[in-house]
Amino acid sequence: MAELALSDQVFTRIRGLMHESIGLDLAPHKRTLVSARLGPRIQRLGLSDFDDYLARVCSDSDGGEFQMMVDLLTTHETYFFREPKHFDVMVSELQARRPSGVRVWSAASSFGDEAYTIAMLLSELAAKRTIGAEWSVLGTDISDRVLHSAKEGIYPAERLRHVTEPRLKRFCLQGHGEAEGLVAMRPELKSRVSFGHLNLCHSVEGVGLFDIVFLRNVLIYFDGPTKSEVVDRVLGQLKPGGLFFIGSAEGRVPCSASLQSLIPGAFRKV
Numbered sequence: 001m002a003e004l005a006l007s008d009q010v011f012t013r014i015r016g017l018m019h020e021s022i023g024l025d026l027a028p029h030k031r032t033l034v035s036a037r038l039g040p041r042i043q044r045l046g047l048s049d050f051d052d053y054l055a056r057v058c059s060d061s062d063g064g065e066f067q068m069m070v071d072l073l074t075t076h077e078t079y080f081f082r083e084p085k086h087f088d089v090m091v092s093e094l095q096a097r098r099p100s101g102v103r104v105w106s107a108a109s110s111f112g113d114e115a116y117t118i119a120m121l122l123s124e125l126a127a128k129r130t131i132g133a134e135w136s137v138l139g140t141d142i143s144d145r146v147l148h149s150a151k152e153g154i155y156p157a158e159r160l161r162h163v164t165e166p167r168l169k170r171f172c173l174q175g176h177g178e179a180e181g182l183v184a185m186r187p188e189l190k191s192r193v194s195f196g197h198l199n200l201c202h203s204v205e206g207v208g209l210f211d212i213v214f215l216r217n218v219l220i221y222f223d224g225p226t227k228s229e230v231v232d233r234v235l236g237q238l239k240p241g242g243l244f245f246i247g248s249a250e251g252r253v254p255c256s257a258s259l260q261s262l263i264p265g266a267f268r269k270v
């Protein structure tokens, strides 16, 4: 099938729409990527060009096609126990403090791998009475597709490659027959983790306050000023003394809050 042409004018409109709605910074060199990701969708819908597609996105009453576009232009790469040093920091901190309750936020949770990883560790700490029984994890994301999957809590086994055998036994159910190769989170673990739709570029106050926040591997989407705004907004929901994590390769982001650096990507709100 012939490749659809993406004009400068339409690319500029897509850039504007994505930046305004979700803070996505589509640099000029991303034009080929935009074309490659949206082109097949346009053809599947039977539309003739990018202009028609933008008209569809903007006129769609339930926002379904806008969601699809966001989904196609963002990356949801994630897996269990990604950047494990951050989880070591979280566990050591909780061992030192022994709080009666812990509330953790996985902002930009994608398919939920990070949220369930945190839940496994909190569950172990609670079983040893290192933390109290009042613990929970909230995962939020802009994409309804990944949130739906996160709520189901079923994964290809490959995504749990860094989960130890004892943890797999304790927290997961292995699929058999048609479900061979799939792993489901056990209901007891799922009951501690909730997921909801949230755009980090809008107000986030509704989520309440947290002891620990993971905002990992999402800042890469935003331009400089948006990064700082998002970090400030998210840090507004972190209790003083709480831990804050970003992807270890994401560098330090200028923000209004005072942060003590612990290891790359890990901070304490002063």
Ligand SMILES: C[S@@+](CC[C@H](N)C(=O)[O-])C[C@H]1O[C@@H](n2cnc3c(N)ncnc32)[C@H](O)[C@@H]1O
Binding pocket: 022, 023, 074, 075, 076, 077, 078, 079, 082, 107, 108, 109, 110, 111, 114, 140, 141, 142, 143, 146, 198, 199, 200, 201, 215, 216, 217, 218, 221
């Ligand atoms: C690469 S995943 C990160 C997953 C996980 N935090 C990790 O580090 O493995 C980035 C996620 O950010 C989400 N995202 C992008 N822009 C967002 C926004 N404005 N608000 C909320 N989530 C957003 C995407 O939908 C995607 O699922």
